[in-house]
Amino acid sequence: MSDELPEDYDLIVIGTGFVESCIAAAASRIGKNVLHIDANEYYGDVWSSFNLDALINLLEQRPEASLRNATYRWHDRSTSTEPISPSHHPWTREALLAKSRRFSIDLCPRILYAAGQLVQLLIKSNICRYAEFRALDHVCMRYNEEIVPVPCSRSDVFNTKALSIVEKRLLMKFLNGCQVYNIKKCNDDTLAFRGKTFQDYLQSQRVTEKIASCIMQSIALSNVNTSFEEGMERTQRFLRSLGRYGNTPFLFPMYGCGELPQCFCRLCAVYGGIYCLKRAVDNVSLDADTNEVLLSSAGKTLRAKNLVCAFGQVPSQIASNFGELRYNISRAVYITAHPLGGEELNKGGGGVNMMRLLTDSGDRDAIFIQLSHYSGTCPEGLYIFHLTTPAASNDPADDLSPFTAQIFQNNEPEILFSSFFTITSSTFSHSNTSPIFCTDAPSYELDYDAAIANARDIFGRIYAGSEFLPRAPDPEEIVVDGEDPSALSEHNLPDDLRSQLHDLEHSTQLIDIGE
């Protein structure tokens, strides 16, 4: 068997980031012939997770496209005079690097709403069987310079000692109000707030300051500029995701968010997509007669009806359609030997926790994620802190300084390693006739809604009318006896029959939804 790549494809995808992988999987799933390549030797592009060695390598390379302004520092505790107790593990630089492979550090960490778009998509497409998740242990907030848990479930609200009985009533009343709110209904109570901010509404509800910050910071994920409608929508999203997988409405992918693109890639491969990492593209051109894309890579010309390209891996020939790369997200990564917050938030060796931070003026916000070894992203006894905020400059440390001040104010955890970097973005002007599409850079969001919307949009423009990631059959449904059309023999069928089979499958699924 030759190891040469085939030359003709329906779709070539460059970059194995989240959005590209979604599109590759979706195209392959509907029977398109897909080649998925990446110039890097790892999956995930800027959406990837790295072990400690690999992260340091990446930061030292100081790449200029999707990642920039990268710095890192070891906080060596050199000649500390305090005696080290026998139970106290001395986490030196060497000790950390020796466990490098136990780390899985995300460039773009995200938290998933348990009933959010990504979770729905993973379940609907059956891609969820490739991944495991950890339900977040706690949602936290900063109140009176303390880090305290946010009551999430109804039982949390009743059990928490952090709220008085009056506050509990107020919070429940408020949340119930949000639950019945409907944007289309003209409700007298809420009509007056259309066009105002969510904070205006909150103030009108006569909740205490503590409840207000709880809702603003953690439940509605709002800041002072968030509109009333948006705040209500976010509150509802939070409430809808409660009670599904654990005590909080949030999930984190085991081993880091870098697993997610790989899950989509696997589905693409299962349906025949070809994978080739470490494959750079030297030239891209259009065949004037057929409007097909010609790609030269490693001395070979590949041909495809369409090309989808990650914004960070755009070949220079089409880069002219690109706006300037601009700072987009400011990130910090800390490795520490102590979790943040008290024992209540870190039972059994540390929680996988999330906290939203607001500046004092309330106009800028950041997402803080604490990962313990329960997330599969770091060795036991260590913690990864991720901080993410929309970039305001090319200095990620400066952008994040109000938030680092908040989290390290009262309890300086033993920081062992810190790193700052900027994730960039750019705009791509796409002409209607071009078969070349470019995906967006990661945006500042908690979940993957914008990324999925981007993938869906590009998929829809290439394959109008086709379903985006319909359900893949379970193993039990794959029958190879020959009496039943099966996913296994399906690939021996000629193209036209194969697409008919897909249509058939598709229509049976629609019936199921109807039931």
Added chain:
Amino acid sequence: MATTPRSGGASGAAQRPNGTSQNKSCQFKLVLLGESAVGKSSLVLRFVKGQFHEYQESTIGAAFLTQTICIEDTVVKFEIWDTAGQERYHSLAPMYYRGAQAAIVVYDIQNQDSFQRAKTWVKELHKQASPNIVIALAGNKADLSNIRVVEFDEAKQYAEENGLLFMETSAKTGMNVNDIFLAIAKKLPKNDGANNQGAGAGRRLNENETNRQTNNCCK
């Protein structure tokens, strides 16, 4: 929707050693590795479906199959992952090994390169996979042993030196196919909690959905 988390797979959760049921049940993730065209998918198909297709198309296999076997008082359910062809251009995703408790590294006894490649996979597993992973080496296409190039003793010695189970198999005749899975099942730790051990403390999203889906969908 259910609010209480369940551990393990569908068969694993119901029974506890201290409960009334006599049988323990464990679920394990098993991954297949090896060069293209050595017969990885064919081995699984033989094991799971009892079938063999002479001209099994390359790259696409049964990318995700399950098979349950009983050994002594334990029901062992294998969740078997095939590479889906991603190994072909050396681009197997690392998520493939995540939480795998067992691996079968396959080579073709007629192909020396595939044996060398198998050794590379073993090294890779020792580096990347969980330290307790049970690895079996399978010299496939043993029905063609008259034109073999990889000697039985050579492979056996390599396996012993590296702590691997070893058998020569034939997906075509079925020789040793069930046996190699059985040998793996015997070697895997089946104490309580083995369900979740290798797979971390994570949970699958579709647990709550499983019943609905198998009841409703497709024939």
